[in-house]
Amino acid sequence: MGWHVAVLGTGRWSEVHLRALTASPYCDRVTLAGRNRAAAAARAAEFPIVQHCVDDFCSVYDDPSIELVQICLPHHLHTEVAYDALQAGKHVICEKPAAIDMASFDRVVAKAEEVGRRYLVVMCQLYNPLVLRARELVDEGALGRVFLYVETGFSQHADSYRNPDDWRTRVALAGGGVLIDGGYHMVYKQLFLLGGVARPRWIMADASQLNVDPRGKPIEAIGEDYIAYTIGFDEPLRVVSSHAWTLAADAHPARRGFIAGSDATLELPTNVTEPLILRAADGTERIEDVPGPRSGADATHACLLDYLETLATNRELQNASVAAARSALAVIFGVYKSSSLRQRITL
Ligand SMILES: NC(=O)c1ccc[n+]([C@@H]2O[C@H](COP(=O)([O-])OP(=O)(O)OC[C@H]3O[C@@H](n4cnc5c(N)ncnc54)[C@H](OP(=O)(O)O)[C@@H]3O)[C@@H](O)[C@H]2O)c1
Structure with a gap:
């Protein structure tokens, strides 16, 4: 018999969680919890696996039949x-980012250890087969000595970022702006791809905001619209990256990454349909196309199916560990600190 699972939050991403729970052999019923009763009822009508809706979280905590809680709430x-x-x-399976400050994250990890329950954080791009293949190529030495990783990213959610009443634009609710939201995926992916060859050591960053006060100063309550950062790894490796939101409805084509090595450059795909390309110094091109989930929604689906199996069979996660979630947060908070102090931050 499968588990009774609770999904907390009835917004956009709850749909992806409910789809995965419907597909998983390890779940046979869901309680959907959200303060917005109409939204919960609409989701329940879409997903028959939802057998019960509640409008407070305490009813979930108090129900002994619920084994697992999936968090789809503001940060x-x-x-x-x-x-x-x-x-x-x-x-607990929690959507990204795990936390908006490190002390709270550590407190949750300590609680999970104390009570003997698992705490997993969604890192869906670690379920994108191209990311896994790119890591293999870096580890195998196909690029020679890796010295530079350049990547630009654009978040969707343009409507959220243009709406000052949306939680995504408020630092107190989101923990920052575009970086801690869509940029989170870039950060853990960059750490993962280079994790076999070097360790991050320092950060330099700069951020800017469209919303400024009459003196031209950024408004503190509102997160950044654009951020650029350099992560210094063991010498000579650098990650040079930027993230912004864009008005384009589908911003994926604007995403691009290159990992440069002494022997070859690895081009990371510009959109979800393109392959990896390894370009060698002599001009030869090696195309690496691996089937599997690539988009945020499809990769999250695969990630959640694996997390459910991980919990049900009590095994360890291969890549998306709690330590990886902590490292990503350390970089994100380091980027914010560096951009506000205008100083290099040692990790
Ligand atoms: N893995 C990925 O690729 C990916 C992609 C997208 C989102 N996410 C993550 O998923 C999470 C949810 O994002 P979303 O896009 O679903 O957001 P969303 O559409 O804004 O939904 C947020 C949900 O939280 C509820 N909520 C807001 N404030 C609350 C409060 N104070 N108390 C109780 N409930 C509250 C909302 O209820 P109301 O409707 O009443 O406001 C809504 O049900 C975020 O952490 C986000 O970063 C991950």
């Missing part, structure tokens, strides 16, 4: 809700 609620769910004896 400022992630650690508070994860902590309470663990305290109530549930396993």
Whole structure:
């Protein structure tokens, strides 16, 4: 018999979680919890696996039949809700980012250890087969000595970032701007791709905002619209990256990454249909196309299916570990600190 799972939040991404729970052999019923009753009822009508809707989270914590809680809420609620769910004896799968400050993240990890429950954070791009293949190529030495990784990213959610009432634009609710939201995926992916060859050592960053006060100063309550950062790894390796939101409805074509090595450059795909390209110094091109989930929604689906199996069979996660989630947060908070102090930050 499968588990009784609770999904907390009825917004956009709850659809992806409910789709994965419907497909998983390890779940046979869902309680959907959200303060917006109409949104919960609409989701329940879409997904028959939802057997019960509640409008408060305490009913979830108090229900002993619920084994697992999946958090699809604004960022400022992630650690508070994860902590309470663990305290109530549930396993937790939390959407990214794990936390908006490191102390709260560590508190949740400690609670999970104390109560003997698992705490998993969504890192869906680690389920994109091209990312896994790119890591293999770097580790195998196909690029020679890797010295530079350049990547630009654009977040969707243009409507959210243009709406000052949306939680995504408020630092207190989102923990920052575009970096801690869509940029989060770039950060853990960059750490993963280079994780076999070097360690991150320092960060230099700069951010800017469209919303400024009458003196031209950024408004503190609103997160950044654009951020650029350099991560210094063991010499001579650097990651040079930027992230922004864009008005383009589908911003994926604007994403591009290159990992440069002494023998070859690896071109990371510009959109979800393109392959990896390894270009050698002599001009030869090697195309690496691996089938599997690539888009955020498809990769999250694969990630959640694996997390459910991980919990049900009590095994360790291969790549998306709690340590990887912590490292990504350390870089993100380091980027914010560096851009606000205008100083190099040692990791
Ligand atoms: N892995 C990925 O690729 C990916 C992609 C997209 C999103 N996400 C993550 O998924 C999470 C949810 O994002 P989303 O796009 O689904 O956001 P969303 O559409 O804004 O939905 C947020 C949900 O949280 C509820 N909520 C907001 N404030 C609340 C409060 N104070 N107390 C209780 N409930 C509250 C909202 O209820 P109301 O409707 O009443 O406001 C809504 O149900 C975020 O962490 C986001 O970063 C991940």
